[in-house]
Amino acid sequence: MDRPGDFRVNAVQRILERVGRATVGAVAEFGYAASLLGEAVFWLVMGRQRGQPVRLAAIVAQAVEIGINAVPIITTLSATIGVMLAIQGIYTLRTFGAETRVTVGIALSSVREFSPLITGILVAGRSGSALAARLGTMRINQEIDSLTVMGISPVRFLVTPALVAMTVMVPLLTLWADLVALFAAGLYVSADLEISLAAYTDEVINLLKVNDLMHGLSKAAIFAVLVTLVGVLNGSSVTGGAEGVGRMTTRSVVQAISAIIVTDMIFAFAVTR
Amino acid sequence: MSRAAIQIERLNTHYGDRQVLKDVSLEVQPGEILAVMGGSGSGKSTLLNHLLGLLRPSSGRVRILGTDVHSAGFAELQRLRTKIGVAFQGGALMSSLSVGENIALPLREHTDLDETTIGIVTRMKLEVVSLSGFEHLMPAELSGGMIKRAAFARAIAMDPRVLFCDEPSAGLDPVVAASIDNLILRLRDAMGMSIVVVTHDLESTFKIADRICVLDQGEVLALDSVEAIRQSPNVRIQNLLNRRTEDAEIDPDAYLRRLMGPNR
Numbered sequence: 001m002d003r004p005g006d007f008r009v010n011a012v013q014r015i016l017e018r019v020g021r022a023t024v025g026a027v028a029e030f031g032y033a034a035s036l037l038g039e040a041v042f043w044l045v046m047g048r049q050r051g052q053p054v055r056l057a058a059i060v061a062q063a064v065e066i067g068i069n070a071v072p073i074i075t076t077l078s079a080t081i082g083v084m085l086a087i088q089g090i091y092t093l094r095t096f097g098a099e100t101r102v103t104v105g106i107a108l109s110s111v112r113e114f115s116p117l118i119t120g121i122l123v124a125g126r127s128g129s130a131l132a133a134r135l136g137t138m139r140i141n142q143e144i145d146s147l148t149v150m151g152i153s154p155v156r157f158l159v160t161p162a163l164v165a166m167t168v169m170v171p172l173l174t175l176w177a178d179l180v181a182l183f184a185a186g187l188y189v190s191a192d193l194e195i196s197l198a199a200y201t202d203e204v205i206n207l208l209k210v211n212d213l214m215h216g217l218s219k220a221a222i223f224a225v226l227v228t229l230v231g232v233l234n235g236s237s238v239t240g241g242a243e244g245v246g247r248m249t250t251r252s253v254v255q256a257i258s259a260i261i262v263t264d265m266i267f268a269f270a271v272t273r
Numbered sequence: 274m275s276r277a278a279i280q281i282e283r284l285n286t287h288y289g290d291r292q293v294l295k296d297v298s299l300e301v302q303p304g305e306i307l308a309v310m311g312g313s314g315s316g317k318s319t320l321l322n323h324l325l326g327l328l329r330p331s332s333g334r335v336r337i338l339g340t341d342v343h344s345a346g347f348a349e350l351q352r353l354r355t356k357i358g359v360a361f362q363g364g365a366l367m368s369s370l371s372v373g374e375n376i377a378l379p380l381r382e383h384t385d386l387d388e389t390t391i392g393i394v395t396r397m398k399l400e401v402v403s404l405s406g407f408e409h410l411m412p413a414e415l416s417g418g419m420i421k422r423a424a425f426a427r428a429i430a431m432d433p434r435v436l437f438c439d440e441p442s443a444g445l446d447p448v449v450a451a452s453i454d455n456l457i458l459r460l461r462d463a464m465g466m467s468i469v470v471v472t473h474d475l476e477s478t479f480k481i482a483d484r485i486c487v488l489d490q491g492e493v494l495a496l497d498s499v500e501a502i503r504q505s506p507n508v509r510i511q512n513l514l515n516r517r518t519e520d521a522e523i524d525p526d527a528y529l530r531r532l533m534g535p536n537r
Binding site: 050051052134137138141142143145146147148149150151152 | 325326327347350351354355357359361362363365366367368369378379382383
């Protein structure tokens, strides 16, 4: 009965079926993410009227966890990035004998690109994964169900505070990362090129426009929403116990970082046209 | 309109293609304790999840205190949910909140009581489940029996009219299990709650239940008083009551087919 042709048809069918399923799954996830964002914003705006306000205390607790506790690592890494940019910039420009122009590169690339990117990636690794793991564990322990049956919207109680805290804290962290990166780069530049830190600072202030700063900060806000949604999405679809939590946490970090990098490119392309 | 606290009419549910509940109908009267029994995979947990409105049925209706759980609007469902309490199998206490905060959670979210009153109510509920003095501990610091009792305290925090208990005595030693049985009886007697207990613990069922509903492969096999269930001539019920295993299948061909896997 089985002819060689049948196998090929079966294999093609199977591949098509898998591609189809994956596509439907991806579209469904996008839809879920969009409705989740809508619901989270709905509770933020309408919660008080519906008798379920979003608690400030919950937002502050999340903000401390996501923002304040990340300051040391953000400081360390953005300082490192600043120095790295200075080293590479001076090395590259020396070939043209133009190393004094290094400040342009450092100022624009760190404010527009590196600070939001490194902050986004760090927050994805620290807080996005934590969010996914927390929600995943709550789901398998039936804590989410218990909120629902108590008449407490899990989105309002768990997602909205995290979303608000992220959207406020990630741009603030990015602003801090800007300052630290520029300062650290300045220290290196002034030592290497023997110009004063004051002259460097002066040049940076002259070079940077509000537009550059806003470019970086708006990206940071978008990254914040992406990291939250990816974390919540993966956390809330955990099945299969502790192993499932681990798998979805990993997935959330990989997806969040990928989303950040792709969005970064699209945003830069759209805004600089 | 019927005065039953819970009415289930012809409930059919599916997981994918597999039918889990088949035409389940039953009623629970005010102040009644109904035990839902059945082996693993009989559909007990699925039934409970539908009663709680966590899953949508393929067809059929569930009414609790006159509200249709699956077609009610947001506000109506919200009002209903303040009148029902649920003690989940694993407790399902918020692990980030202390025991006291867990019990205070529904009060904080649904009432305008001030903190002093909430504190008093919380300690009263802990008193009821003999956990007074434990309100500052985190759920992770409690034993299994204490978690179950704390979950009861949270379930009754809002003085519900209907209480659902999922496997209240599973995994507990006999003494703690008996104390939970007594607690369920006390709650019914003191507050006139309607209580649905999903369990496979025979001893506790016979002690607390007014009526027993035996589920078997998604169907209501029997729904009757404790005494009638005990006397039932049905073999499957007797197997369940006497902890006998089902007769082994004497069909070597079917057995071999299963061993060979589905692709042959």
